Every structure is written in C-alpha cells, then in structure tokens.
Amino acid sequence: DVTRRPIMAGNWKMNLNHLEAILLVQKLAASLTEQQLTDVEAVVLPPFTDLRSVQTAIDGDKVKIGYGAQDLSQHKGGAYTGEISGAMLAKLGCSYVVVGHSERREYHGEDDALVNAKVKAALANEITPILCVGEGLEIREAAGQVEHCRGQLDGALEGLKDSDVKKIVIAYEPVWAIGTGKTATPDDAQEVCGAIRARLAEKYGAETADAVRIQYGGSVKAANIAAIMAQPDVDGALIGGASLDAEEFASIVRFRE
Numbered sequence: 594d595v596t597r598r599p600i601m602a603g604n605w606k607m608n609l610n611h612l613e614a615i616l617l618v619q620k621l622a623a624s625l626t627e628q629q630l631t632d633v634e635a636v637v638l639p640p641f642t643d644l645r646s647v648q649t650a651i652d653g654d655k656v657k658i659g660y661g662a663q664d665l666s667q668h669k670g671g672a673y674t675g676e677i678s679g680a681m682l683a684k685l686g687c688s689y690v691v692v693g694h695s696e697r698r699e700y701h702g703e704d705d706a707l708v709n710a711k712v713k714a715a716l717a718n719e720i721t722p723i724l725c726v727g728e729g730l731e732i733r734e735a736a737g738q739v740e741h742c743r744g745q746l747d748g749a750l751e752g753l754k755d756s757d758v759k760k761i762v763i764a765y766e767p768v769w770a771i772g773t774g775k776t777a778t779p780d781d782a783q784e785v786c787g788a789i790r791a792r793l794a795e796k797y798g799a800e801t802a803d804a805v806r807i808q809y810g811g812s813v814k815a816a817n818i819a820a821i822m823a824q825p826d827v828d829g830a831l832i833g834g835a836s837l838d839a840e841e842f843a844s845i846v847r848f849r850e
C-alpha cells in the first residue's frame with residue numbers, strides 16, 4: 594500500500610484583492626496547527642496580483658501553507674502583453690500552478706496542446722502543475738467521462754518523461770460539478786480518479802502511477818470531503834467556492850478529524 598500525502602488546494606479564482614488575501618491567509622494559519630499542516634498539505638491559489646502579499650504573509654508567519662498561481666504562459670518571456678511567465682512565478686516562491694482549468698479551456702480556448710505546453714513551462718521552472726481534466730454534462734450523460742478524461746490526460750502529458758509525470762498533481766473536475774453545488778458521488782469521483790491512475794500505470798509504470806496525487810474537484814465542502822477522501826484513488830481536493838472561507842477551508846484540511 595502506498596501513502597500519498599493528501600493535498601487540499603484552494604482555487605480562489607478572480608476573488609480577493611491583495612489586502613483581503615493577507616487576511617484570509619492569516620485566518621487560515623491561525624486555524625490550523627503545525628501537525629495538521631504536516632499531515633495534510635494545504636495550498637492557496639490566489640490571483641496573480643495577490644501572490645507577492647501572500648508570499649510575505651506566509652514567509653513572515655513561518656506558516657507551512659503552500660501557494661501558487663491559477664495559470665501561466667507557455668512562453669518563456671518577451672512580447673506577450675498581459676501574460677505571466679513560469680520564471681516570474683518561481684521567483685515569487687510559487688510551488689504550484691493550475692493548468693488547464695475548465696474555465697480556461699472554456700473561456701480562453703485552451704486546448705490540449707496548449708495545456709501540454711503550459712505543463713512543460715511549469716516543470717521547466719520547477720513548479721508543480723495541478724493539471725485539471727474533466728467532462729461536461731453531455732459527455733457524462735453519454736457515459737463518456739473515462740474516455741474523455743483519458744484523452745485530456747494523454748494530451749496534457751505528451752512528451753513528458755516518467756520522472757516529470759511523477760511530480761504532477763492531477764485534478765479530476767467534472768465541469769457539471771464546478772460551482773453548481775452538485776458534487777460527484779464518491780463512487781463517481783473514484784471511477785475517474787481510478788481510471789486516471791490506471792492510465793498512468795499503463796503508460797509510465799506502477800511506481801509513477803502510485804506516486805502521483807489525484808484530486809477531486811467540484812463543490813467540495815467540509816460536509817462532503819470525508820466521504821470523497823475515503824476513496825482509494827482520491828488524494829485530495831481542488832476547492833473553489835469553499836476555499837474563500839477560512840473556517841470552511843480549514844475544516845476541509847482537517848477532514849480526518
């Protein structure tokens with residue numbers, strides 16, 4: 594049996610300015626003990642404009658909360674107005690970056706090839722990508738979720754070495770469950786998370802597949818996290834709405850208690 598350290602990551606999306614960000618991080622730090630933050634990895638993913646403030650709050654407090662960004666450019670640098678590079682994020686101490694969130698795929702036309710380039714850009718800067726995959730409602734209704742997610746996974750990991758794949762965090766986020774209050778059942782979450790791990794084993798070997806942490810995301814709250822975490826292939830959660838409330842997010846991190 595393999596033990597993977599659970600990882601709870603809060604995707605703040607386009608919420609909270611840098612002052613509000615400091616407050617939330619401080620509240621979070623006050624709500625969680627060192628032991629709780631050792632047992633479970635807690636990560637916040639604020640907007641770009643908050644990162645410097647979050648870095649200062651976390652460093653100053655010696656709090657063991659990780660942080661990262663919600664997106665990055667596939668390019669190294671140069672004439673790309675409005676974009677943020679992996680090197681810039683690394684310089685701000687980001688450990689994680691979300692890649693391929695369904696909102697980026699839907700509103701910004703991100704396809705598997707772009708997601709693949711962004712995964713590589715993150716890894717090149719020693720930032721762990723949190724790679725999101727997930728099916729929409731129509732695909733779910735046609736029972737195509739496993740095939741769809743496998744395709745997104747293959748596309749996103751194209752050309753990566755086993756040693757890189759091992760570092761990645763994957764988030765299974767059914768689009769119909771994001772921000773809708775409709776959580777996938779624990780069995781639904783396990784079905785796809787298990788299929789993702791099986792695919793990784795097929796392509797990269799059992800050792801790599803066993804090392805990768807797979808999150809579930811979609812209307813996770815304190816009230817439903819324990820049942821989801823009880824599934825063998827679910828190693829954490831990517832949390833949107835509920836991560837904006839310090840007490841709620843802290844309760845999710847303490848899912849075992």
Ligand code: PEP
Nearest residue numbers: 771772810811812833834
């Ligand atoms: C998300 O956007 O990654 C997400 C899971 O959102 P929510 O928890 O609000 O459904």
